Amino acid sequence: MASVLDSDRFVCPVCSVVSPDMPSSDPIASVVAALSDVLGDRVTTSAAAREHHGDDLSFHPGAHPDVVVFPRSTDEVQQVVKICAQHGVPMIPYGAGTSLEGHIHALHGGVCIDLQQMNKIVRVSPEDLDATVQAGVTREQLNHHLHDQGLFFPVDPGANASLGGMASTRASGTNAVRYGTMRENVMALRVVTATGEVIDTARRARKSSAGYDLTRLFVGAEGTLGVITEVTVRLQGIPEHISAAVCAFETLRGTVDAVIETIQLGVPIARIELLDPLQVDACNRHCGLDNPVAPTLFLEFDGSERSVAEQVETVQRICAEHGGQGFRWASDHMGRDELWKARHQAYWAGLALRPGCSAMTTDVCVPISRLSDCLTETHADLEASGLYGPVVGHVGDGNFHVLLLLDPEDAEERQRAEAFHERLVTRALANDGTCTGEHGVGCGKIRYVEQELGPAVELMRAIKRALDPDGLMNPGKVVRLEPA
Numbered sequence: 169m170a171s172v173l174d175s176d177r178f179v180c181p182v183c184s185v186v187s188p189d190m191p192s193s194d195p196i197a198s199v200v201a202a203l204s205d206v207l208g209d210r211v212t213t214s215a216a217a218r219e220h221h222g223d224d225l226s227f228h229p230g231a232h233p234d235v236v237v238f239p240r241s242t243d244e245v246q247q248v249v250k251i252c253a254q255h256g257v258p259m260i261p262y263g264a265g266t267s268l269e270g271h272i273h274a275l276h277g278g279v280c281i282d283l284q285q286m287n288k289i290v291r292v293s294p295e296d297l298d299a300t301v302q303a304g305v306t307r308e309q310l311n312h313h314l315h316d317q318g319l320f321f322p323v324d325p326g327a328n329a330s331l332g333g334m335a336s337t338r339a340s341g342t343n344a345v346r347y348g349t350m351r352e353n354v355m356a357l358r359v360v361t362a363t364g365e366v367i368d369t370a371r372r373a374r375k376s377s378a379g380y381d382l383t384r385l386f387v388g389a390e391g392t393l394g395v396i397t398e399v400t401v402r403l404q405g406i407p408e409h410i411s412a413a414v415c416a417f418e419t420l421r422g423t424v425d426a427v428i429e430t431i432q433l434g435v436p437i438a439r440i441e442l443l444d445p446l447q448v449d450a451c452n453r454h455c456g457l458d459n460p461v462a463p464t465l466f467l468e469f470d471g472s473e474r475s476v477a478e479q480v481e482t483v484q485r486i487c488a489e490h491g492g493q494g495f496r497w498a499s500d501h502m503g504r505d506e507l508w509k510a511r512h513q514a515y516w517a518g519l520a521l522r523p524g525c526s527a528m529t530t531d532v533c534v535p536i537s538r539l540s541d542c543l544t545e546t547h548a549d550l551e552a553s554g555l556y557g558p559v560v561g562h563v564g565d566g567n568f569h570v571l572l573l574l575d576p577e578d579a580e581e582r583q584r585a586e587a588f589h590e591r592l593v594t595r596a597l598a599n600d601g602t603c604t605g606e607h608g609v610g611c612g613k614i615r616y617v618e619q620e621l622g623p624a625v626e627l628m629r630a631i632k633r634a635l636d637p638d639g640l641m642n643p644g645k646v647v648r649l650e651p652a
């Protein structure tokens with residue numbers, strides 16, 4: 169898609185001044201000048217920076233912004249937004265760039281607002297178990313800061329994402345089964361709206377009935393309604409005791425049935441993750457392991473020593489009843505890491521199965537009672553399709569990913585993969601599930617959201633038009649402004 173700036177006409181303001189023969193009517197030229205007045209050398213049009221900020225890990229074609237800026241405060245973000253709004257230039261907020269559905273691609277060019285330099289931990293209240301951070305603070309940075317106080321922030325999407333990005337994609341990950349997703353863990357947000365107002369969506373009270381829930385409107389909005397500059401989150405005390413376990417199964421159905429029974433019995437499991445045989449094989453090759461090549465559960469338990477021992481005993485029995493073999497577990501740090509190594513490396517191990525491939529990530533989620541059928545049907549479909557697709561599941565939540573590994577030169581294979589994905593989403597929706605459990609919509613899943621939510625999408629369009637009347641906030645993501 170065409171960019172507002174369709175060539176590299178301008179000199180990077182970091183290295184030099186803006187080209188003197190720049191046409192004054194060019195909106196980007198005026199924007200670059202105005203942004204440089206506010207941010208000085210924290211404005212760049214260098215090709216490398218634009219490319220880096222306009223390409224994610226997905227198979228969606230990249231689209232580069234015209235300019236990248238690095239604000240350090242809410243006030244600076246507000247000034248950036250006002251300049252862009254005044255000149256009618258699109259804005260794309262950027263956290264750590266780890267999203268997987270073309271979320272950060274600048275489909276219409278414009279200004280990428282990179283929040284990585286907004287990396288201050290504003291306050292921690294151990295007595296209230298909450299903290300406020302600037303949007304660019306990463307999950308690992310926050311947890312490192314909290315460790316000495318015996319606290320941690322539980323949402324863990326695997327990648328070292330920013331809290332602003334995680335809030336914006338409504339991220340979750342391996343321990344959502346115990347601690348919830350960003351929806352449950354974000355208490356309040358400071359946001360610069362598309363028109364340049366600064367608002368706080370809530371105070372720090374644990375509950376509130378004060379009006380529309382704007383926090384949850386911006387959680388999952390993917391930068392299409394405003395720029396989050398501060399995030400207030402719930403914290404947890406580091407558990408007294410943690411154990412990890414791994415168990416291989418005879419069949420996929422037996423594996424999932426063990427998960428369902430564990431959840432239905434109310435075992436407060438911290439993590440329960442599934443790898444299918446192809447994914448286990450990939451991890452063995454990538455990490456030099458020798459796990460049995462079979463459907464396998466990776467489990468984590470936390471709580472008091474006694475509670476953990478009871479949980480382990482219960483789950484070990486459930487696993488055995490469903491064909492689980494060789495249940496192994498460990499409580500010390502090294503032993504736990506060793507058991508979970510395969511799970512931690514799953515994404516990169518999957519990619520390494522087919523060097524040079526491009527990866528189409530899928531992300532359906534269904535009610536737990538439907539997981540067994542949905543997953544076994546999907547596995548049969550995968551085999552019939554002749555596609556390469558290791559499966560990883562946050563199965564305690566009914567969420568699983570088939571990572572389709574595609575030859576970028578093979579158009580026919582791509583078509584087969586898209587048809588498979590279409591069937592996968594249709595199957596999830598038929599089971600009252602969703603096309604995306606945690607990755608979000610970006611530009612990749614817009615049509616599936618329309619399929620999933622039908623007339624409700626019209627209300628989303630109305631919200632988008634009301635909050636961003638000129639359509640400048642991350643255009644082309646989450647909803648199409650006009651029905652297809």
Ligand SMILES: Cc1cc2nc3c(=O)[nH]c(=O)nc-3n(C[C@H](O)[C@H](O)[C@H](O)COP(=O)(O)OP(=O)(O)OC[C@H]3O[C@@H](n4cnc5c(N)ncnc54)[C@H](O)[C@@H]3O)c2cc1C
Pocket residue numbers: 225260261262263264265266267268271272283303324325326327329330331332333334335336337338339340341342390391392394395396397515606607642645
């Ligand atoms: C190996 C790997 C494993 C992953 N596993 C998981 C997983 O288990 N669970 C999961 O949920 N995700 C997972 N992801 C996806 C990714 O980590 C999440 O989507 C994450 O929340 C993105 O955060 P980010 O800071 O990288 O945001 P970015 O990618 O920079 O941005 C994501 C979206 O949020 C918007 N945005 C970013 N910051 C702001 C802000 N301050 N204000 C407004 N909008 C903003 C952007 O415009 C964009 O639309 C994985 C990714 C990788 C690479």
